[in-house]
Amino acid sequence: MPIEIVGLDADDTLWHNEGQFQVSEQRFRELMAPWVDDEEVTSRTLLETERRNLRYFGYGAKGFTLSMIETALTLTDHRVDGRRIEQIIGFGKEILDHPVELIDGVADVVATLAERYRLVLVTKGDLFHQESKVAASGLADLFEHVEIVSEKDPATYARVLLRVGGSADRFCMVGNSLKSDVLPVVELGGFGVHVPYHVTWAMEHAEAEGGPRWVEVDGIADVPGAVAGLSA
Amino acid sequence: MPIEIVGLDADDTLWHNEGQFQVSEQRFRELMAPWVDDEEVTSRTLLETERRNLRYFGYGAKGFTLSMIETALTLTDHRVDGRRIEQIIGFGKEILDHPVELIDGVADVVATLAERYRLVLVTKGDLFHQESKVAASGLADLFEHVEIVSEKDPATYARVLLRVGGSADRFCMVGNSLKSDVLPVVELGGFGVHVPYHVTWAMEHAEAEGGPRWVEVDGIADVPGAVAGLSA
Numbered sequence: 001m002p003i004e005i006v007g008l009d010a011d012d013t014l015w016h017n018e019g020q021f022q023v024s025e026q027r028f029r030e031l032m033a034p035w036v037d038d039e040e041v042t043s044r045t046l047l048e049t050e051r052r053n054l055r056y057f058g059y060g061a062k063g064f065t066l067s068m069i070e071t072a073l074t075l076t077d078h079r080v081d082g083r084r085i086e087q088i089i090g091f092g093k094e095i096l097d098h099p100v101e102l103i104d105g106v107a108d109v110v111a112t113l114a115e116r117y118r119l120v121l122v123t124k125g126d127l128f129h130q131e132s133k134v135a136a137s138g139l140a141d142l143f144e145h146v147e148i149v150s151e152k153d154p155a156t157y158a159r160v161l162l163r164v165g166g167s168a169d170r171f172c173m174v175g176n177s178l179k180s181d182v183l184p185v186v187e188l189g190g191f192g193v194h195v196p197y198h199v200t201w202a203m204e205h206a207e208a209e210g211g212p213r214w215v216e217v218d219g220i221a222d223v224p225g226a227v228a229g230l231s232a
Numbered sequence: 233m234p235i236e237i238v239g240l241d242a243d244d245t246l247w248h249n250e251g252q253f254q255v256s257e258q259r260f261r262e263l264m265a266p267w268v269d270d271e272e273v274t275s276r277t278l279l280e281t282e283r284r285n286l287r288y289f290g291y292g293a294k295g296f297t298l299s300m301i302e303t304a305l306t307l308t309d310h311r312v313d314g315r316r317i318e319q320i321i322g323f324g325k326e327i328l329d330h331p332v333e334l335i336d337g338v339a340d341v342v343a344t345l346a347e348r349y350r351l352v353l354v355t356k357g358d359l360f361h362q363e364s365k366v367a368a369s370g371l372a373d374l375f376e377h378v379e380i381v382s383e384k385d386p387a388t389y390a391r392v393l394l395r396v397g398g399s400a401d402r403f404c405m406v407g408n409s410l411k412s413d414v415l416p417v418v419e420l421g422g423f424g425v426h427v428p429y430h431v432t433w434a435m436e437h438a439e440a441e442g443g444p445r446w447v448e449v450d451g452i453a454d455v456p457g458a459v460a461g462l463s464a
Contacts, residue, residue: 056324056325056328057294057360058358058359058360062289062294062295062298062358063294066294066297066321066324069317070321073314073317073318076314078313078314078315078317078318079314081310082305082308082309082310082311082312085301085305085310085317086302086305086310089301089302092288093288096288096289097288126294126358126359127290127358127380127381127382128289128290128291128382129290131382148359150359150360
């Protein structure tokens with residue numbers, strides 16, 4: 001059976017995202033320099049704080065900002081000054097207010113895919129922020145359905161497929177995260193195309209080898225061919 | 233044409249919510265007492281900060297927490313100490329971690345409505361937090377569809393109706409906010425039942441008089457009768 005529905009991840013698949021978080025993190029490391037000699041300690045403490053806070057905050061820039069503030073309190077034994085706290089909130093707002101920058105080639109590829117498949121966008125993060133980005137991307141009309149989710153596991157994808165009336169064995173998910181975009185869909189009996197982005201958030205790291213149900217490609221331009229190959 | 237689909241708001245319609253924000257705000261006012269004589273000044277400054285931040289943060293507890301921190305910086309001229317900032321983050325986590333408490337009578341009323349109508353839940357706020365609350369409420373199975381939205385305007389309701397295959401003239405929305413639950417649906421050609429909650433967030437205040445398309449009731453127990461009356 002050929003692929004009927006193609007799912008696309010958004011952050012770092014259609015547009016740049018993680019880079020903005022990394023810019024903020026670098027500024028945050030510099031902000032902590034008076035208290036922390038080794039910037040790696042700052043990053044490690046931030047990641048631990050984010051992991052611990054995941055059950056409260058989920059994913060997205062607002063939770064990231066709150067975790068930076070909490071990390072600053074930890075690293076400075078509560079001595080961090082108000083001006084720095086204000087700067088951290090500013091880092092968060094910059095992420096939230098950053099214009100959407102499509103990855104090169106995305107507009108053409110999504111238009112090409114839309115001619116052949118039903119397209120759904122499946123993205124994780126802050127609802128409000130993701131909706132703004134979808135609207136600003138100029139791509140919304142090419143998608144039959146946009147689903148903003150709090151977690152990307154097999155149950156989530158099953159729910160999305162139910163919603164759009166599709167079955168896993170005719171569904172292919174395209175994204176930059178093996179862990180969130182490809183493996184849960186393969187587990188469900190579907191297909192995947194992994195398009196690595198040049199930076200990956202530490203919490204999304206995963207290792208796996210391609211198989212009959214998914215492939216890795218070099219860039220977004222290779223996606224239409226890869227999807228067609230999987231469906232052959 | 234009789235009503236076919238009933239939409240229900242969640243926060244302060246199905247379960248208690250605003251009370252938790254108000255508890256946090258009261259604690260925040262006390263936290264600011266060393267710098268601010270008049271607690272009303274604290275509340276007013278917080279509300280102004282929330283309004284200004286709406287375009288970045290949208291609705292929900294994470295944005296509220298960031299706005300409290302920003303307000304603390306403003307009110308203390310950046311002199312607020314790290315321990316207090318930590319307490320503010322704690323207030324936010326308490327809201328996010330608070331168990332769901334259904335409003336008296338809700339479980340029976342929703343079950344009654346589910347026998348006669350297709351039910352959709354339409355709620356605003358943090359995606360992750362709202363999904364947790366829907367899951368914890370024990371009501372999820374009674375709803376055909378759950379839609380978590382970033383804004384409740386006529387366009388949002390039109391999108392929800394498109395998604396569930398319903399038309400406005402056979403749709404009735406039930407909720408505690410005239411501004412968000414009732415008036416936009418009436419504007420769309422639908423019906424509404426306003427169930428006031430004993431406290432209303434300042435940003436949700438609205439005044440209007442009932443008409444042929446919507447009614448106000450005293451409590452959730454009166455909702456099935458009110459919906460039936462509107463559809464007669």
